[in-house]
Amino acid sequence: MNIVVCVKHIPDPNLPAEMDGKTLKREGVQGVMDPGDEFGVEAGLQIKERLATGDGESGEGEVTLVSMGPAAAMEAVRRGLSMGADKGVLVSDDVLKGSDALATAKVLSAAIQKNGAFDLVIAGVESTDGYTGTLPGTLAEFLGVPHVSTVKEIVSADGGTLKVNRQTADGYHVVEVGLPAVISVTAGVNEPRYASFKGIMAAKKKPVEQLSLSDLDLSGDDVAVKQEVTELSKAEEREGGEIIEDDGSAAAKIADFLKEAKVI
Amino acid sequence: MISSDLNDDGMYMEIQTAIRDLCSRFPSSYWRELDESRMYPERFVEALTDAGWLSILIPERYGGGGRSLSEASIVLEEINASGGNAAACHGQMYTMAPILRHGSEEQRERYLPEIAKGQLRLQAFAMTEQDSGSDITRIRTSAVREGDSYIINGQKVFTSRVQHSDLMLLLARTTKRENQSRSTDGLSLFIIDLRQAGDTIEVNPIKTMFNHETNEVLIRNLKTNSSQLIGEEGKGFSYVLDGFNAERILLAAECVGDGRWFCAKGAEYATHREVFDRPIGRNQGVQFPLARAYASVTAAGLMRRSAAGLFDAGHPCGPEANMAKLLASEAAWQAANACLDTHGGYGFAAEYDVERKFRETRLYQTAPIANNLVLAYIGHHVMGMPRSY
Numbered sequence: 001m002n003i004v005v006c007v008k009h010i011p012d013p014n015l016p017a018e019m020d021g022k023t024l025k026r027e028g029v030q031g032v033m034d035p036g037d038e039f040g041v042e043a044g045l046q047i048k049e050r051l052a053t054g055d056g057e058s059g060e061g062e063v064t065l066v067s068m069g070p071a072a073a074m075e076a077v078r079r080g081l082s083m084g085a086d087k088g089v090l091v092s093d094d095v096l097k098g099s100d101a102l103a104t105a106k107v108l109s110a111a112i113q114k115n116g117a118f119d120l121v122i123a124g125v126e127s128t129d130g131y132t133g134t135l136p137g138t139l140a141e142f143l144g145v146p147h148v149s150t151v152k153e154i155v156s157a158d159g160g161t162l163k164v165n166r167q168t169a170d171g172y173h174v175v176e177v178g179l180p181a182v183i184s185v186t187a188g189v190n191e192p193r194y195a196s197f198k199g200i201m202a203a204k205k206k207p208v209e210q211l212s213l214s215d216l217d218l219s220g221d222d223v224a225v226k227q228e229v230t231e232l233s234k235a236e237e238r239e240g241g242e243i244i245e246d247d248g249s250a251a252a253k254i255a256d257f258l259k260e261a262k263v264i
Numbered sequence: 265m266i267s268s269d270l271n272d273d274g275m276y277m278e279i280q281t282a283i284r285d286l287c288s289r290f291p292s293s294y295w296r297e298l299d300e301s302r303m304y305p306e307r308f309v310e311a312l313t314d315a316g317w318l319s320i321l322i323p324e325r326y327g328g329g330g331r332s333l334s335e336a337s338i339v340l341e342e343i344n345a346s347g348g349n350a351a352a353c354h355g356q357m358y359t360m361a362p363i364l365r366h367g368s369e370e371q372r373e374r375y376l377p378e379i380a381k382g383q384l385r386l387q388a389f390a391m392t393e394q395d396s397g398s399d400i401t402r403i404r405t406s407a408v409r410e411g412d413s414y415i416i417n418g419q420k421v422f423t424s425r426v427q428h429s430d431l432m433l434l435l436a437r438t439t440k441r442e443n444q445s446r447s448t449d450g451l452s453l454f455i456i457d458l459r460q461a462g463d464t465i466e467v468n469p470i471k472t473m474f475n476h477e478t479n480e481v482l483i484r485n486l487k488t489n490s491s492q493l494i495g496e497e498g499k500g501f502s503y504v505l506d507g508f509n510a511e512r513i514l515l516a517a518e519c520v521g522d523g524r525w526f527c528a529k530g531a532e533y534a535t536h537r538e539v540f541d542r543p544i545g546r547n548q549g550v551q552f553p554l555a556r557a558y559a560s561v562t563a564a565g566l567m568r569r570s571a572a573g574l575f576d577a578g579h580p581c582g583p584e585a586n587m588a589k590l591l592a593s594e595a596a597w598q599a600a601n602a603c604l605d606t607h608g609g610y611g612f613a614a615e616y617d618v619e620r621k622f623r624e625t626r627l628y629q630t631a632p633i634a635n636n637l638v639l640a641y642i643g644h645h646v647m648g649m650p651r652s653y
Contacts, residue, residue, distance in 0.1 A: 195285065196282075200278050
């Protein structure tokens with residue numbers, strides 16, 4: 001099975017965000033692979049490994065990482081390769097600076113198609129920097145394949161079918177989807193492995209194809225920005241909360257409060 | 265955050281990131297619980313071993329990573345900077361050095377690949393004795409040749425990690441001190457297979473102020489084949505000395521890691537803890553000791569970087585390695601005190617981890633060499649003043 005995982009290089013979310021006008025400052029800041037994408041890489045690797053230990057028939061195939069970003073995004077690709085992915089594709093082009101989610105989906109779909117036949121494309125539910133959450137769906141549309149969103153568990157992947165559990169507000173759906181397809185995975189779908197020393201060394205020898213926009217037969221017009229953030233405002237500060245003085249009934253009141261919040 | 269991107273060839277940052285990632289699976293609570301129960305961090309050591317980090321100093325031809333001391337030092341630094349304690353396993357990284365550098369090819373092929381895989385644990389070095397202290401030439405454990413074997417008798421103290429080792433290096437006298445023209449001659453280094461030692465080796469744990477498995481080791485009529493002798497009989501002292509620089513540089517890196525942890529922990533608390541309606545970090549009496557400690561830790565990091573660079577280039581680095589260990593252990597202690605003072609009473613509460621790290625980092629001023637002996641070395645060997653010991 002050929003699996004493509006979309007990975008994004010983002011400013012380290014553990015550091016205070018620096019703004020460049022109305023967008024995040026991306027140059028000259030410490031970057032990392034989007035932590036949400038680690039779940040996607042792990043999911044891809046697990047499916048490949050599961051198939052390889054099965055009947056062997058469907059064990060063929062590889063995990064390819066696809067990313068769009070500046071040259072520094074190579075770091076995210078290398079990270080995924082050191083976790084165990086087989087190869088990478090990085091689309092870098094000055095024209096793409098400041099792209100919106102629609103343009104990103106267009107570019108990624110072109111890169112995925114150029115990479116060859118695929119069975120499954122995995123992406124995080126949303127990025128940890130832009131948070132649009134629209135990319136996986138848009139990508140599926142461009143690729144002309146179905147999209148299963150918010151996957152919290154991959155149950156099985158064999159033959160031409162993928163069976164997954166899909167998170168909902170009240171529980172989960174069990175969904176079967178014919179391949180090829182796009183899925184978006186939630187944080188917690190698995191526990192991403194960390195890169196081992198051997199993994200890091202092996203990653204240095206793995207191929208990464210570097211593409212520009214023209215390599216994908218796309219022009220600047222194709223990726224023109226269609227939407228922009230016009231204003232930013234800070235989240236409201238949390239209010240002080242309610243203080244319950246204990247007159248003997250405090251425990252019950254707190255329990256009621258937690259029930260109301262559906263915590264218990 | 266203090267960076268340790270040595271003269272980067274691309275690998276340092278990757279190692280740093282990978283170790284941070286691995287250590288993030290072992291939060292402070294993991295180390296705190298182990299500390300309370302005085303248990304060995306089995307799960308952490310296993311993860312580190314499986315990921316190949318403890319064998320990166322073993323050459324690739326023996327199945328290791330074949331990387332530099334600078335790179336190995338980053339692994340240990342990051343473990344300590346994460347809130348963990350590398351002392352539980354750093355021995356597995358470098359105790360093999362005498363076998364690699366002075367052992368026979370047969371010994372190297374027999375042991376190093378299995379050590380690299382983590383199937384053989386060699387992380388105990390029985391050297392120190394009760395009466396000799398830092399004067400190694402006065403050790404009394406003896407190895408007497410009998411045909412193809414040596415019969416070893418003696419008593420060692422502060423032999424760490426014996427209970428979690430399959431092999432142990434042991435330094436013993438093969439010729440009495442009084443029968444040698446030079447006191448440093450007549451010491452020999454052996455590879456002891458603890459799995460076959462039976463009741464000839466008795467291990468008595470020594471309880472210390474931190475969670476560090478260390479022991480008294482009694483050796484009674486331990487018979488070991490002469491094939492277990494490393495290098496030449498009587499030359500053991502020089503083999504031991506040879507490994508000192510690497511050890512000091514690696515431990516200096518651990519100190520830098522500790523120092524970073526204390527500075528970060530202290531700064532975070534000083535920024536968020538409010539007393540008299542303002543963050544305590546606004547008070548220069550709180551802020552400046554942390555800032556000064558940060559500067560000391562950064563400077564010690566540079567000294568360690570310099571020493572490691574010399575070592576990796578094959579240059580003599582005795583002064584630099586010793587100064588790195590001296591400065592880094594003092595900087596970590598300075599940071600520890602600033603962090604503890606910043607936390608006030610809470611610094612002594614176990615759940616803040618400060619008191620645990622405080623206890624752990626105190627060791628580096630005393631072991632593996634007391635800082636006074638480092639000063640004596642610098643004063644005499646480096647600066648040419650009269651010998652003090």
